[in-house]
Amino acid sequence: xxxxxxxxxxxxxxxxxxxxxxxxxxxxxxxxxxxxxxxxxxxxxxxxxxxxxxxxxxxxxxxxxxxxxxxxxxxxxxxxxxxxxxxxxxxxxxxxxxxxxxxxxxxxxxxxxxxxxxxxxxxxxxxxxxxxxxxxxxxxxxxxxxxxxxxxxxxxxxxxxxxxxxxxxxxxxxxxxxxxxxxxxxxxxxxxxxxxxxxxxxxxxxxxxxxxxxxxxxxxxxxxxxxxxxxxxxxxxxxxxxxxxxxxxxxxxxxxxxxxxxxxxxxxxxxxxxxxxxxxxxxxxxxxxxxxxxxxxxxxxxxxxxxxxxxxxxxxxxxxxxxxxxxxxxxxxxxxxxxxxxxxxxxxxxxxxxxxxxxxxxxxxxxxxxxxxxxxxxxxxxxxxxxxxxxxxxxxxxxxxxxxxxxxxxxxxxxxxxxxxxxxxxxxxxxxxxxxxxxxxxxxxxxxx
Amino acid sequence: xxxxxxxxxxxxxxxxxxxxxxxxxxxxxxxxxxxxxxxxxxxxxxxxxxxxxxxxxxxxxxxxxxxxxxxxxxxxxxxxxxxxxxxxxxxxxxxxxxxxxxxxxxxxxxxxxxxxxxxxxxxxxxxxxxxxxxxxxxxxxxxxxxxxxxxxxxxxxxxxxxxxxxxxxxxxxxxxxxxxxxxxxxxxxxxxxxxxxxxxxxxxxxxxxxxxxxxxxxxxxxxxxxxxxxxxxxxxxxxxxxxxxxxxxxxxxxxxxxxxxxxxxxxxxxxxxxxxxxxxxxxxxxxxxxxxxxxxxxxxxxxxxxxxxxxxxxxxxxxxxxxxxxxxxxxxxxxxxxxxxxxxxxxxxxxxxxxxxxxxxxxxxxxxxxxxxxxxxxxxxxxxxxxxxxxxxxxxxxxxxxxxxxxxxxxxxxxxxxxxxxxxxxxxxxxxxxxxxxxxxxxxxxxxx
Numbered sequence: 067x068x069x070x071x072x073x074x075x076x077x078x079x080x081x082x083x084x085x086x087x088x089x090x091x092x093x094x095x096x097x098x099x100x101x102x103x104x105x106x107x108x109x110x111x112x113x114x115x116x117x118x119x120x121x122x123x124x125x126x127x128x129x130x131x132x133x134x135x136x137x138x139x140x141x142x143x144x145x146x147x148x149x150x151x152x153x154x155x156x157x158x159x160x161x162x163x164x165x166x167x168x169x170x171x172x173x174x175x176x177x178x179x180x181x182x183x184x185x186x187x188x189x190x191x192x193x194x195x196x197x198x199x200x201x202x203x204x205x206x207x208x209x210x211x212x213x214x215x216x217x218x219x220x221x222x223x224x225x226x227x228x229x230x231x232x233x234x235x236x237x238x239x240x241x242x243x244x245x246x247x248x249x250x251x252x253x254x255x256x257x258x259x260x261x262x263x264x265x266x267x268x269x270x271x272x273x274x275x276x277x278x279x280x281x282x283x284x285x286x287x288x289x290x291x292x293x294x295x296x297x298x299x300x301x302x303x304x305x306x307x308x309x310x311x312x313x314x315x316x317x318x319x320x321x322x323x324x325x326x327x328x329x330x331x332x333x334x335x336x337x338x339x340x341x342x343x344x345x346x347x348x349x350x351x352x353x354x355x356x357x358x359x360x361x362x363x364x365x366x367x368x369x370x371x372x373x374x375x376x377x378x379x380x381x382x383x384x385x386x387x388x389x390x391x392x393x394x395x396x397x398x399x400x401x402x403x404x405x406x407x408x409x410x411x412x413x414x415x416x417x418x419x420x421x422x423x424x425x426x427x428x429x430x431x432x433x434x435x436x437x438x439x440x441x442x443x444x445x446x447x448x449x450x451x452x453x454x455x456x457x458x459x460x461x462x463x464x465x466x467x468x469x470x471x472x473x474x475x476x477x478x479x480x481x482x483x484x485x486x487x488x489x490x491x492x493x494x495x496x497x498x499x500x501x502x503x504x505x506x507x508x509x510x511x512x513x514x515x
Numbered sequence: 516x517x518x519x520x521x522x523x524x525x526x527x528x529x530x531x532x533x534x535x536x537x538x539x540x541x542x543x544x545x546x547x548x549x550x551x552x553x554x555x556x557x558x559x560x561x562x563x564x565x566x567x568x569x570x571x572x573x574x575x576x577x578x579x580x581x582x583x584x585x586x587x588x589x590x591x592x593x594x595x596x597x598x599x600x601x602x603x604x605x606x607x608x609x610x611x612x613x614x615x616x617x618x619x620x621x622x623x624x625x626x627x628x629x630x631x632x633x634x635x636x637x638x639x640x641x642x643x644x645x646x647x648x649x650x651x652x653x654x655x656x657x658x659x660x661x662x663x664x665x666x667x668x669x670x671x672x673x674x675x676x677x678x679x680x681x682x683x684x685x686x687x688x689x690x691x692x693x694x695x696x697x698x699x700x701x702x703x704x705x706x707x708x709x710x711x712x713x714x715x716x717x718x719x720x721x722x723x724x725x726x727x728x729x730x731x732x733x734x735x736x737x738x739x740x741x742x743x744x745x746x747x748x749x750x751x752x753x754x755x756x757x758x759x760x761x762x763x764x765x766x767x768x769x770x771x772x773x774x775x776x777x778x779x780x781x782x783x784x785x786x787x788x789x790x791x792x793x794x795x796x797x798x799x800x801x802x803x804x805x806x807x808x809x810x811x812x813x814x815x816x817x818x819x820x821x822x823x824x825x826x827x828x829x830x831x832x833x834x835x836x837x838x839x840x841x842x843x844x845x846x847x848x849x850x851x852x853x854x855x856x857x858x859x860x861x862x863x864x865x866x867x868x869x870x871x872x873x874x875x876x877x878x879x880x881x882x883x884x885x886x887x888x889x890x891x892x893x894x895x896x897x898x899x900x901x902x903x904x905x906x907x908x909x910x911x912x913x914x915x916x917x918x919x920x921x922x923x924x925x926x927x928x929x930x931x932x933x934x935x936x937x938x939x940x941x942x943x944x945x946x947x948x949x950x951x952x953x954x955x956x957x958x959x960x961x962x963x964x
Binding site: 135 | 551
């Protein structure tokens with residue numbers, strides 16, 4: 067009988083050993099892909115100063131931050147909280163240690179973040195994120211945007227079987243468009259409407275835009291913008307058509323204004339970056355897996371250039387399995403020096419949940435390689451010599467030391483291991499035993515060593 | 516210029532990438548040793564209910580618990596805290612999932628725990644612990660105590676070069692002795708004095724005991740007890756001598772009392788268990804590395820039988836690098852069912868610190884295997900084909916994509932990688948290039964693939 071409620075708190079993931087083995091296997095595959103791509107692991111503390119964390123948070127995130135308070139402290143005395151993402155600690159880390167780092171700094175963080183979110187399926191309050199970032203000092207070529215995306219693709223494809231589609235855009239395009247149309251004050255609302263466009267019927271988005279903008283022609287530009295999707299060439303064609311229409315619509319004297327010119331320049335810069343990232347990924351053999359898509363805006367995030375999301379077209383309900391983008395200045399809150407960065411993250415806890423729900427988890431045997439069953443204490447040394455030999459070959463071994471009957475020990479062995487070796491007097495004196503594969507029933511001889 | 520204090524909060528460990536590589540390497544070696552010994556990884560949440568955490572904590576630990584509070588919550592509304600060890604979550608986990616587990620359950624947890632300790636060198640407020648435990652249902656043979664110790668020894672020796680000495684005792688011995696002398700009310704004080712005996716001059720411990728016990732003869736029994744150290748045979752001899760003296764000292768009618776008889780039985784049971792653990796470890800080839808030592812009592816912990824600590828005799832100042840023991844009933848606060856357990860923990864954060872201070876960290880190269888330097892965008896595809904080929908061979912590669920001059924790229928390459936490959940027009944057309952080892956200056960030909 068339980069004396070207490072022992073369920074883990076809601077919004078946390080607690081796995082059985084067999085599930086944990088799969089989770090850890092995926093985590094290791096991701097870490098290995100990141101390592102092979104030259105990313106160095108760092109691990110800033112989980113707890114950080116509020117001053118650091120709240121500098122970037124804002125909005126809903128701020129409310130979700132978990133503050134930490136020692137039991138004998140008043141909450142007012144605590145100025146510390148749990149990190150809610152890897153980007154803020156990275157920004158602090160780069161400023162703190164920049165003289166010891168080589169730039170462009172390829173860096174990875176795999177660990178838990180914390181947010182006091184409303185508990186719902188697949189949303190966790192403590193969750194693993196697996197981030198890669200490249201941070202430049204003063205400058206960072208756009209080629210690194212493609213590098214981060216390709217790295218994340220490699221990491222995901224090391225365990226994900228369904229086809230992946232990486233949807234790419236560049237925030238400068240929409241920002242430029244908004245600026246050209248003198249709608250900067252409504253920028254946040256427009257970003258948000260487009261960000262949610264896939265969750266509502268098209269006519270709804272159009273209606274929301276109309277409510278914000280109040281001009282049919284201008285709304286049409288955005289509706290056309292939202293339809294732009296395909297190759298770099300296809301998207302360029304749509305955007306150039308929009309530009310052409312805007313120039314027919316906007317009076318010449320406004321077109322000559324600094325604001326309009328800067329807006330167009332920004333839009334063209336975004337388009338050019340988008341095409342470059344697209345081209346570089348195509349050259350790396352990812353042409354079939356990428357699409358330029360203006361519906362990707364990453365509403366709440368602080369990206370300033372490239373943005374991307376990865377979806378599984380055969381499993382639409384899963385949504386994005388990995389996303390990221392470029393920061394003009396990663397460390398703007400903490401330093402006067404400019405550190406442009408580009409990064410992305412695999413939300414492992416949520417991904418594990420949705421893959422599990424869709425039967426897409428990789429198969430990882432929960433079983434050890436061998437269970438060794440010494441008949442009595444007399445076979446103890448032989449059992450451990452054999453275990454040592456097997457472990458030296460990289461096999462995982464459980465030596466069963468219970469006082470139970472042989473039948474019970476064998477039952478236990480089949481639950482924990484793929485194969486079993488019983489060691490009695492005869493086996494020890496002969497220096498060899500039989501290893502039985504429990505699945506096939508096959509036996510093979512094994513030297514005791 | 517920094518705009519804000521970007522140092523990590525005091526009492527946390529934040530490493531540079533080269534140091535983190537060593538830390539992670541050690542962590543992986545420990546995890547691998549645990550895996551080979553048949554221990555399954557689990558990962559209960561970091562945040563747990565106060566009811567669960569405070570059930571066991573008590574004393575100083577309780578004051579050190581970090582409560583977590585959402586920013587928009589009052590502290591009174593929060594009933595959650597950060598775990599302070601792995602044992603409490605394990606106990607909850609076992610009760611919650613017991614019907615899905617096979618017992619004896621070999622289990623490992625490697626992760627961060629949190630305590631609001633006073634910051635001091637080598638003490639961290641968030642710290643890695645690497646635990647192994649074997650949990651039985653209703654029963655668990657003493658052989659598993661040796662198994663846990665041997666597993667921890669293997670894990671440590673996978674990266675620790677100095678000789679290790681495992682000091683073993685059994686709490687039943689001292690508990691029995693105290694009970695025989697009718698000093699149970701002073702038990703906590705006596706345990707504490709012996710626990711601290713190595714930190715004060717011997718005469719001090721004797722004085723403290725005298726203050727508590729107030730009887731010269733009885734104090735002498737404890738002083739003699741504290742001197743017992745050596746092989747199983749040697750310690751047995753000292754303890755039997757003490758028993759003999761006690762029987763000369765205690766009146767016959769008291770010797771016949773239930774309390775005295777039970778005390779002696781407890782002492783003898785502890786001695787017998789200690790000798791069995793010692794014998795089993797000797798049979799596993801660890802005879803040179805173990806010593807029975809009555810000064811080991813693990814004062815503040817809740818062990819009930821075997822207890823152990825591991826020290827490096829050549830580096831006395833380092834103290835214990837790993838410790839643990841047996842719980843009569845791991846889950847006593849959460850379930851009526853009995854789950855005896857034995858476990859131990861490597862305090863990785865502290866260990867990393869002291870090894871670093873003593874120049875004992877293993878050497879792990881912070882460098883990637885290759886840096887590939889395409890001369891221009893024209894060599895981009897060739898660079899990534901080569902990178903892919905090297906990564907498929909398990910090599911970590913940084914493809915340098917900056918727009919800098921070749922000299923600057925080479926300088927960067929020497930900082931991040933062991934070897935560099937420059938790819939220009941000629942290399943691409945010839946389908947091969949030269950890989951230069953930066954340390955030796957040697958060059959070797961490499962097919963571009």
